[in-house]
Amino acid sequence: MATPKDPTITMDGTRTTSASEMLQTIREGSAEILMSDHVFYNPVQEFNRDLSICVLTTFSRIYQREKKAQQNRNGTTSTDEETNGTEDQPPKPGIKHENGLRILEALSATGLRSIRYAKEVPGVKEIIANDLSKSAVESIEKNVKHNEVEELIKPSFNDAMTLMYMSTKPDQRFTAIDLDPYGHPTRFLDGAVQSVEDGGLLLITATDMAVLAGNTPEACYVKYGSIPLKTKACHEMALRILLRCIETTATRYGRYIQPLLSISADFYIRVFVRIYTGQYACKKSSSKQSMVYQCTGCESFTLQPLGVLKPNPTEANPQQIKFGIPTGPFVSSRCEHCNHQHHLGGPIWSAPLHDPDFLEELSRTVESEDAKRLMTLKRISGTLAVVREELPDVPLYYALDRLCGILKLESISMLKLRSALLHAGFRVSYSHACRTSIKTDAPIGVLWDILRCWHRIHPVKPDRFLEGVPLTAILAKQPARDYNLGELHPDANPPSRKESLTRFQENPAAHWGPGTKAMLMVSENRMLKSTQNQNKRKQRRALRKEQQDGIGDHEPTNDVKVTSPGTSPERKILKKDEGDIGIEEGTTIPEA
Ligand SMILES: C[S@@+](CC[C@H](N)C(=O)[O-])C[C@H]1O[C@@H](n2cnc3c(N)ncnc32)[C@H](O)[C@@H]1O
Ligand SMILES: [Zn+2]
Secondary structure (H helix, E strand, C coil): CCCCCCCCCCCCCCCEECCCCCCCCEEEECCCEEECCCCCHHHHHHHHHHHHHHHHHHHHHHHHHHHHHHCCCCCCCCCCCCCCCCCCCCCCCCCCCCCCCCCEECCCCCCCHHHHHHHHCCCEEEEEEECHHHHHHHHHHHHHHHCCCCCEEEEEEHHHHHHHHCCHHHHEEEEEEEECCCCCCCCHHHHHHHHHHEEEEEEECCCCCCHCCCCHHHHHHHCCCEEEECCCHHHHHHHHHHHHHHHHHHHHCCCCEEEEEEEECCCCCEEEEEEEEEEHHHHHHHHHHHHHHHEECCEEEEEEEEEEEEECCCCCCCCCEECCCCCCCCCCCCCCCCCCCEEEEEEEEEECCCCHHHHHHHHHHHHHHHHHHHCCCHHHCCCCHHHHHCCCCCCCCEEHHHHHHCCCCCCHHHHHHHHHHHHHCCCCCCCCCEEEEEEEEECHHHHHHHHHHHHHHCCCCHHHCCCHHHHHHHHHHCCCCCCCCCCCCCCCHHHHHEEEEEEEECCCCCCCCCCCCCCCCCCCCHHCCCHHCCHHHHHHHHHHHHHHHCCHHCCCCCHHHHHHCCCCCCCCCCCCHHCCCCCCCCCCCCCC
């Protein structure tokens, strides 16, 4: 593995390299980056980069296996085996693999991500580290040299879109394309879905969470073609809006997506999807998308798919299916629980967010010896454990604190509620996107019934029963049956919780946020002054609310602390699943 050239460089991540250049150095993974002004670096995204390395490492293994299987079918063999990679000796990171991945990092900034991919992902043929900014490309060139990865990384000075459109011919496509823009990635999707190989991988970040989480539905519709809803499940809804946007962009070209892993973290979302070509599979697309009705009173939601698949077996083809459209609407004009009207959001991707086979293989990567050097490994393992426990066929979720809040009920413990659902024969899981999430195949009516039973034991104060409020309508009804609230179900406490894994991120670093073109997110004194005073009122409010809700009594906190070089000690910040949408108030995200 290459080591930095300059012997004067120290490893503390903040020292200058030479008096003449006065550059800061940042060490992350096996890369060392010479920082220059006006080039973007966000230390908080280390988790994003570490996770991407695990995903690419896993994908590289799968890609080699699939390539070998294809060669066996075609009766051809690889010329590369003698030089790098056989079954007994898999390809090594840092060494060019002729039959390996061609990766495009379309928006590269310092080149850090590309350099880490070059040094930490095995089976790489070539990485194009591209940026539109001249100073960024100069920084990439400097860093590629400094890290001695010239053989693997080609710096490129181009508009990402132009570069991708110039690479749409089948023999010029990339095996993987990484899009990590400021804010929304949608303008790059059209080029990306056309310039990635069949079966290739897209790694896409979106940081415009305020838009995706429903603050400005009209802006979300303009960017993503979907209406977001203000819901506790906004982080998962954001993932599903992005996935649906990639899918509809791909299907225009006879291609479709297979999500491998979809993550909501900190102030952004990140999806890893494979793109395949197939006209027939594209026809199933409408059945993987749904509109979402959400009650404006009790927030109950109902999904209505855009298309349905019906079995239509014939003698010649017993597996044949028919494509149809459902009749609806799936809700009445008034909510059956509280009599309020509905909002209509979507369309969203309503098929699974992750691929279970890929997750299994990814877990092997994360548990491997090589992964031990990743600084955010603990958090990756914890997140992955929750992701693997998520119910794959249940889109969105409710949040326990919100349900109790709507009914003004004393909080019921998560384990009690989960037990009641399991005793009644339903499935339940958390979502990695929210600490208090309840993902269940039980209808919302069952959740209200369980809370009605809880209300019998812990009655709501009589003065809360006002006319027209959801709690009055919901608690006026008797539960259809009794639910077991006394006995802990053996599966109520999932392994990720029992083992106290780092499941949810809570205490981020100072200046936590996506960053903008205008700031260099390296050290405190380089932050825009305005951001230093942001969010104070909101944080105080959240802390007060947290104390009132007593959520902490029910859910263990075992959260990761994200630190960044040169920043002050972590400050307590609003938990993202306590109502915050994961972005600092007042932060503006400029157009890329
Ligand atoms: C968020 S930064 C990328 C961070 C980087 N991927 C990392 O992990 O550190 C976004 C970068 O995109 C570049 N950029 C913006 N629009 C672009 C475009 N149309 N084509 C290429 N690069 C662009 C900016 O100059 C900036 O360096
Ligand atoms: Zn309702």
